[in-house]
Amino acid sequence: MSPYKYSTLAVHxxxxxxxxxxxxxxxxxxxxxxxxxxxGSDRGWDYSRAGNPTRDRLESxxxxxxxxxxxxxFTTGMAAIAALVAMLHAGDHVVCSRDVYAGTVRLFDQIVxxxxxxxxxxxxxxxxxxxxxxxxxxxxxxxxxxxxxxxVLTDIAAVAKLAHARGVEVSVDNTFLSPVLQRxxxxxxxxxxxxxxxxxNGHSDGLGGALIGSKAExxxxxxxxxxxxxxxxxPFECFLxxxxxxxxxxxxxxxxxxxxxxxxxxxxxxKVSKLAYPGLKTHxxxxxxxxxxxxxxxxxxxxxxxxxxxxxxxxxIKIFINAESLGGVESLASHSATTxxxxxxxxxxxxMGINEGxxxxxxxxxxxxxxxxxxxxxxxxx
Ligand SMILES: Cc1ncc(COP(=O)(O)O)c(C=O)c1O
Numbered sequence: 001m002s003p004y005k006y007s008t009l010a011v012h013x014x015x016x017x018x019x020x021x022x023x024x025x026x027x028x029x030x031x032x033x034x035x036x037x038x039x040g041s042d043r044g045w046d047y048s049r050a051g052n053p054t055r056d057r058l059e060s061x062x063x064x065x066x067x068x069x070x071x072x073x074f075t076t077g078m079a080a081i082a083a084l085v086a087m088l089h090a091g092d093h094v095v096c097s098r099d100v101y102a103g104t105v106r107l108f109d110q111i112v113x114x115x116x117x118x119x120x121x122x123x124x125x126x127x128x129x130x131x132x133x134x135x136x137x138x139x140x141x142x143x144x145x146x147x148x149x150x151x152v153l154t155d156i157a158a159v160a161k162l163a164h165a166r167g168v169e170v171s172v173d174n175t176f177l178s179p180v181l182q183r184x185x186x187x188x189x190x191x192x193x194x195x196x197x198x199x200x201n202g203h204s205d206g207l208g209g210a211l212i213g214s215k216a217e218x219x220x221x222x223x224x225x226x227x228x229x230x231x232x233x234x235p236f237e238c239f240l241x242x243x244x245x246x247x248x249x250x251x252x253x254x255x256x257x258x259x260x261x262x263x264x265x266x267x268x269x270x271k272v273s274k275l276a277y278p279g280l281k282t283h284x285x286x287x288x289x290x291x292x293x294x295x296x297x298x299x300x301x302x303x304x305x306x307x308x309x310x311x312x313x314x315x316x317i318k319i320f321i322n323a324e325s326l327g328g329v330e331s332l333a334s335h336s337a338t339t340x341x342x343x344x345x346x347x348x349x350x351x352m353g354i355n356e357g358x359x360x361x362x363x364x365x366x367x368x369x370x371x372x373x374x375x376x377x378x379x380x381x382x
Pocket of ligand 1: 194
């Protein structure tokens with residue numbers, strides 16, 4: 001447990017001055033290989049796939065921010081999820097949140113299940129459904145909370161209790177809130193996953209993913225997958241995420257303030273329906289959000305009446321940018337059915353409750369009045 005408060009941790013965890021030169025910023029070690037000090041001996045690094053000094057710093061920062069024992073940085077969020085399931089075996093069973101990022105479903109259904117690993121999608125906001133899905137061969141429960149794009153919450157502590165009683169590990173995709181607003185390991189989860197592409201890097205200029213473990217065996221397991229499968233984050237991307245992390249608490253404060261203001265505005269707009277944002281007192285999972293989160297974040301989605309209305313809205317926005325992704329300083333709007341959930345069949349999308357008029361917003365750190373004015377004029381064009 002760190003003696004420091006969170007903002008101090010964000011600036012300093014893993015970011016101490018370089019022992020060689022005193023450089024205040026973590027140097028970018030662009031070296032694929034390292035001189036060995038003898039036969040079978042080195043200075044801590046031998047080859048950058050196995051370990052790189054810049055990556056080491058990011059990995060310790062990530063572990064500190066999530067309160068874990070080890071951090072592991074990968075090329076993308078998807079590479080991190082692939083590493084999460086890489087050590088499972090044919091015959092193993094995984095319970096996964098039904099309303100999960102569609103890229104996770106694509107990886108699980110089109111690659112991982114081909115290895116004989118059974119993936120079962122469950123509404124993890126329903127504890128009875130999670131319990132019913134557990135089998136003797138269940139090895140992992142993977143949850144995403146809040147989910148994408150419907151912002152459905154799963155009670156992390158309750159799922160962890162249920163899974164641990166059966167010797168099953170729980171991993172949480174914490175991308176939507178960042179460790180500033182939700183720390184799954186403190187709630188009882190075993191592993192945290194991030195797409196660092198989003199809030200952790202925060203500037204929409206790099207791709208990355210991370211796993212944070214809570215046990216010695218995670219350090220060994222994920223370190224081995226990094227070395228064996230090789231999907232590690234490049235030193236330059238590590239440098240960017242380290243830089244992003246320094247302002248993470250500050251950025252999240254502004255994201256959060258803007259998110260609440262935009263959600264309040266949308267909640268009263270007559271053209272907007274089914275606003276999904278757990279920070280509103282009227283949201284059915286508001287109490288759970290207050291219990292397990294330290295804030296509500298700046299992700300939300302809502303429905304317009306049709307694909308045509310969504311298209312008109314996206315053409316009319318001026319500050320918001322019609323683009324996929326989230327968690328950057330700039331506000332983005334996207335059409336869920338053709339972007340994040342474009343690889344999911346219409347039938348499945350409908351069953352998930354994602355209709356053709358659903359728009360997802362990632363609220364940035366611009367001035368909230370400008371953002372609301374932009375949404376107001378775009379909705380007027382619908
Ligand atoms: C919740 C969530 N998890 C994982 C990912 C995958 O991350 P990446 O795009 O960095 O591979 C995304 C990407 O949008 C995401 O939104």
